[in-house]
Amino acid sequence: MPSETVPPAGYFDDGLSISDPEVAAALNAEKLRQQDQIELIASENLVSRATLEALGSVITNKTVEGYPGRRYYGGAEHADRIENLAIERARRLFQCGYANVQPHSGSQANLAVYLATLQPGDTVLSMDLSSGGHLSHGSSANISGKWMNTVGYGLDPDTGRIDMGSVRRLALEHRPKLVIAGGSAYPLTIDFAAFRRIADEVDATLLVDMAHFAGLVAGGVHPSPIPHAHVVTATTYKNLRGARGGIILAGDAEYGKRFNRAVFPGVQGSVILNAVAAKAVCFREAMRPEFAEYASRVLENARALAAALNARNLDVVGGGTDTPIVLLDLRDLDLTGAAASDALEAAGLTANKNGVPGDTQPPTITSGLRFGSSAGTARGFRTAQFERIGHMIADVLEDMSGSTDRTEALRAEVGEMCRDHPIYW
Numbered sequence: 001m002p003s004e005t006v007p008p009a010g011y012f013d014d015g016l017s018i019s020d021p022e023v024a025a026a027l028n029a030e031k032l033r034q035q036d037q038i039e040l041i042a043s044e045n046l047v048s049r050a051t052l053e054a055l056g057s058v059i060t061n062k063t064v065e066g067y068p069g070r071r072y073y074g075g076a077e078h079a080d081r082i083e084n085l086a087i088e089r090a091r092r093l094f095q096c097g098y099a100n101v102q103p104h105s106g107s108q109a110n111l112a113v114y115l116a117t118l119q120p121g122d123t124v125l126s127m128d129l130s131s132g133g134h135l136s137h138g139s140s141a142n143i144s145g146k147w148m149n150t151v152g153y154g155l156d157p158d159t160g161r162i163d164m165g166s167v168r169r170l171a172l173e174h175r176p177k178l179v180i181a182g183g184s185a186y187p188l189t190i191d192f193a194a195f196r197r198i199a200d201e202v203d204a205t206l207l208v209d210m211a212h213f214a215g216l217v218a219g220g221v222h223p224s225p226i227p228h229a230h231v232v233t234a235t236t237y238k239n240l241r242g243a244r245g246g247i248i249l250a251g252d253a254e255y256g257k258r259f260n261r262a263v264f265p266g267v268q269g270s271v272i273l274n275a276v277a278a279k280a281v282c283f284r285e286a287m288r289p290e291f292a293e294y295a296s297r298v299l300e301n302a303r304a305l306a307a308a309l310n311a312r313n314l315d316v317v318g319g320g321t322d323t324p325i326v327l328l329d330l331r332d333l334d335l336t337g338a339a340a341s342d343a344l345e346a347a348g349l350t351a352n353k354n355g356v357p358g359d360t361q362p363p364t365i366t367s368g369l370r371f372g373s374s375a376g377t378a379r380g381f382r383t384a385q386f387e388r389i390g391h392m393i394a395d396v397l398e399d400m401s402g403s404t405d406r407t408e409a410l411r412a413e414v415g416e417m418c419r420d421h422p423i424y425w
């Protein structure tokens with residue numbers, strides 16, 4: 001039997017294309033897909049080369065549990081430095097006293113807040129999934145919904161805005177221990193102060209999940225929930241333009257400390273340190289003046305997209321947007337989100353099917369589409385491109401309901417726009 005040396009030849013030196021050509025080929029194909037398609041999924045972005053480097057660094061080899069200076073493993077000097085950098089930068093970026101940068105995702109961050117503030121069976125008041133809420137805010141399929149009693153609030157059908165009157169009525173009726181504002185498909189500004197008044201009235205904790213507008217807060221083009229909420233969660237990979245992962249923030253450093261034990265050992269074990277290093281890089285990038293310009297363009301571009309869709313008489317939920325999200329209701333067109341997202345993908349436009357307020361279709365089908373401007377803006381698209389994208393989306397939907405088929409021409413145009421704004425080359 002042939003024997004291999006340990007480590008085998010090339011173990012520390014060979015790149016992926018030599019050691020594992022199959023995975024290398026799939027990753028390369030994904031790079032080409034990202035280059036050649038217009039990314040409109042609101043929970044995606046294009047990270048910097050520096051972030052990619054931090055993610056692929058040797059810190060992935062290191063295991064730590066606990067917090068800087070109080071680890072359960074030795075050899076943690078540099079891990080501590082990295083995590084402290086991420087914490088300090090997050091605190092400066094969001095002007096808050098407390099930051100926990102360990103949550104592996106937004107859902108883990110939310111679960112830690114549940115653990116710190118609730119007992120099983122307690123009541124939570126959060127936005128209905130179909131009105132734009134999030135799975136981890138009490139969906140019956142998620143641990144948050146299985147172990148807690150969730151009461152959902154919705155939108156005013158005339159304005160598409162959160163119906164604050166009904167939020168207050170439900171709070172007074174059900175006396176929740178936790179009130180959640182924020183979700184995954186709500187495009188408009190949330191009245192954080194009004195939410196806090198309601199939470200205080202019933203002695204509840206207010207959590208704002210700002211995953212879908214954290215980058216705009218960092219860039220100064222969206223109100224910050226930090227002064228109003230007891231606790232704020234976010235993800236770093238949407239409009240913050242960073243690595244995949246979650247964070248927990250609180251204005252008050254003393255108050256925030258309770259979330260440390262909830263993250264570790266409460267819902268997580270060891271830290272994904274390469275993700276923490278990449279979060280530190282992301283926060284530094286987000287403190288640069290260039291990022292404020294980026295955030296402002298993300299908003300302008302989302303509004304240009306919404307305006308183009310409105311101009312084509314499509315039903316934009318809420319009429320427009322204050323965030324990177326544009327949500328389209330397809331019910332007037334008698335189309336499903338599933339079929340529409342497939343048709344868009346054939347034209348090189350990547351978006352996701354999404355439930356819309358009052359949707360009767362299941363989550364695997366839906367009656368809506370959700371778009372986001374973060375990734376397109378990161379590659380340099382301006383309002384002219386986003387207006388054009390709006391018309392391309394309208395063309396695709398029109399073709400689905402009619403007899404024309406412009407897919408090939410649109411695919412070619414998408415290719416040209418992408419070639420004019422290359423990534424990672």
Ligand code: DSN
Pocket residue numbers: 042043106134184235
């Ligand atoms: N929370 C999911 C979304 O909004 O798409 C994933 O980040």
